[in-house]
Amino acid sequence: MNAEIIAVGSEMLTPQRIDTDSLYLTDQLNAYGVEVTFKCIVGDDRALLTDTIRLAITRSQIVILTGGLGPTEDDLTRDAVAQALGVQLTYQPEVFDNIAAMFGRLGRKVAENNKRQAMLIDGAEWLENTHGTAPGQWIRTKRGVIILLPGPPKELTNMYEREVRERLVALLPKQSLRTRWYRVAGMGESDLDQLIAPVYTRYTNPVTTILAKAGDIEVHLRARLEDAEAAEALVHELGLQVEDLLGDRIYSRNGDPLEKTVGLMLVEHHATVAVAESCTGGLLGARLTETPGASDWFRGGYIVYTVDLKKALVGKAAGEQIQTAGTVSELTATLLAKAAAERAGATHGVAITGVAGPEGGTEENPVGTVWIAVASKQSVTSRRYRFPGDRSRVRTLAAQSSLDLLRRHLLGEKG
């Protein structure tokens, strides 16, 4: 089965608006083996919209329209679908009562033009909107189904989950979906692909998807078979091989971001952390404190952007060592990490010092050079990085790499 998604609304054709609804729907449909073969955005133009729907229903079994379900004259989706199907719209008092009740809960008064939203396409089932006032519609046709959903993402996702998913699954060939989700740090996308492609390309089922952000890669495996146990066995078989190749570069198996993984490890180790940041200027602290409850394991830190503040943090004797070694050096990173932990009363300190650019590079330490150190009473881990890209990318990669270095340090201490 294939699907086609039509987003309706002139505001979706401006330079700023992204059709995120179609991304969500594609993800949902793919999960059940339905491919999206075409998607488009149409403005508030009745003739063009009607033509677009007419064409869609001749070539796609599942046609989903998003938006254009409001109460005004500009909201054309209902009319255009009825016209494309050659059927009528009928006012449904029951649907209107539901809309009126929703307005009541929002403390607003339902208006006369909201009656437009209670017009059902002949043959349609209505889909309740628990997060807004525009009901959706579900229309079975000879070829398949046409689904009308509201545009606002919260309304759409809630309606999909409550009203659409089950109805859709009932139309599809019976399938069980079993997945694996790995998050990986410490390697680039092409290195990762080179490493695991020889394994995953041997399988068309499970399907493997690789998603990469700066220094952070997700590997998704999705197996689909009629029998749930067989699907699980299949994803297990490929999953084991992928895990074997990636080893401890996998930091999460449930989607947790790196800072949360690190936080959970710190709790497990009865440890706490403090930071000293130069070129990242607070980015690592900001990442660590994104996780609710970070105060259980995060103490605080020092943004030591100037040489003076670096020296002030480490104290007089060590300050002289920094002067000699240079601010971008292993010694400085290590001294800063130790001092941050000590001053903040944490068991572990992480320090970042480098050249984010665009100015400040030298022959010894070109732009992108960053030293990161993790220090605890037991041991120190330090590493020199050379990150590619502009200032923003260097800083993002430095924060991400420092979290990963802390994770590896903690793994080492455990063993």
Place this chain on the structure above:
Amino acid sequence: MNAEIIAVGSEMLTPQRIDTDSLYLTDQLNAYGVEVTFKCIVGDDRALLTDTIRLAITRSQIVILTGGLGPTEDDLTRDAVAQALGVQLTYQPEVFDNIAAMFGRLGRKVAENNKRQAMLIDGAEWLENTHGTAPGQWIRTKRGVIILLPGPPKELTNMYEREVRERLVALLPKQSLRTRWYRVAGMGESDLDQLIAPVYTRYTNPVTTILAKAGDIEVHLRARLEDAEAAEALVHELGLQVEDLLGDRIYSRNGDPLEKTVGLMLVEHHATVAVAESCTGGLLGARLTETPGASDWFRGGYIVYTVDLKKALVGKAAGEQIQTAGTVSELTATLLAKAAAERAGATHGVAITGVAGPEGGTEENPVGTVWIAVASKQSVTSRRYRFPGDRSRVRTLAAQSSLDLLRRHLLGEKG
């Protein structure tokens, strides 16, 4: 004139990919008064793509295709356009030489299948790609023009600027475009709209666009007239009224982000800044140091996530005051701002202390409550905020508001 944009490639129909090319092109086209009335994404399906192009050229004067210009069998755009127009493709040695030279500069060897990229649709002019190997094509038709552009955003934007813009402008009715661009902090989108709508809705030219992110709003005015001076007079007329209403809530007239505006003001004041952050955990420092050259005016700071670190920063006597006043209080914010400035040797200190949630709210200080203080030798500015939304939004708004409070503090000191 209206335009239609067709993105080509099955990879663009996955749940992750956003068609940013069409956003860029829409912005460019709108600037010359061309409206985009339809856009779509088609997978690598020859029949569907050909049909889509055939339909597009019957209803839109400008049809732009992006992607599908590579050297493989999957790259169907050239073939499909030729088929839709009912013309042939012809191999052009001159284009191939250009591709081969590009490979040379990249230190790679051109392959036999790159000859596919040198196939020109009959009647097309070729568009040089200075950032990649896929040439574009420009085909005048009776109704208008068909433009083939490469998919990678860097290649597309460079080709548009070098090869397409001028050609397009020559086709369009002569128009001069004059713009204003304001960035505004310290008010919500609906408040801003309520304030300036009575003025801007009186004009259909200039066109007014309002874009909102968390605590940061952009207002764009675009006037279009044949005569450049008249367009300038028109945008000036509306611009003055908008500036009058928004007053010092406008922080930038050239697109600079708030942290850069603040940095420039600090330089002007011969001032420097240091931060003390509790609930934002480093986010303000990270924002301040996003700007290259921040070391001219940023010293560093203290991430004081725990009560102990707050007390340690302010010293013993003030620490007792914090204990009494509570960590989320005007006094604590003020003491932290003063101490940060003093300890870091900066003229100005900014402190943020609040409840980001989801836990930690009290009756007195519910989740979202944040105290921010700016302190210098001359004066202190402090303010209590109550931000809506989840943890991430509260933190983002707190960092943004602290930058704006610093800006207002500096404005006050200047006067």
